[in-house]
Amino acid sequence: MGRPELPVDPAAGPVQRLAHDLRELRRSAGGVSYRTMAKKAGFSVTTLAKAASGERLPSLPVLRA
Numbered sequence: 159m160g161r162p163e164l165p166v167d168p169a170a171g172p173v174q175r176l177a178h179d180l181r182e183l184r185r186s187a188g189g190v191s192y193r194t195m196a197k198k199a200g201f202s203v204t205t206l207a208k209a210a211s212g213e214r215l216p217s218l219p220v221l222r223a
Contacts, residue, residue: 177212
């Protein structure tokens with residue numbers, strides 16, 4: 159089991175809102191692990207986790223994956 163994600167405030171700005179939405183999408187898909195998503199998406203676990211961190215905007219290819 160990985161580390162728990164730090165909270166992200168969707169009202170803090172558009173990057174945080176996107177991160178919140180990505181997390182909600184992951185939860186609605188059954189809480190798929192980043193490792194499982196990485197295998198299917200072709201990006202590293204770190205890249206996918208950073209996309210949902212709310213620290214900066216992920217690239218379009220990462221979002222599409």
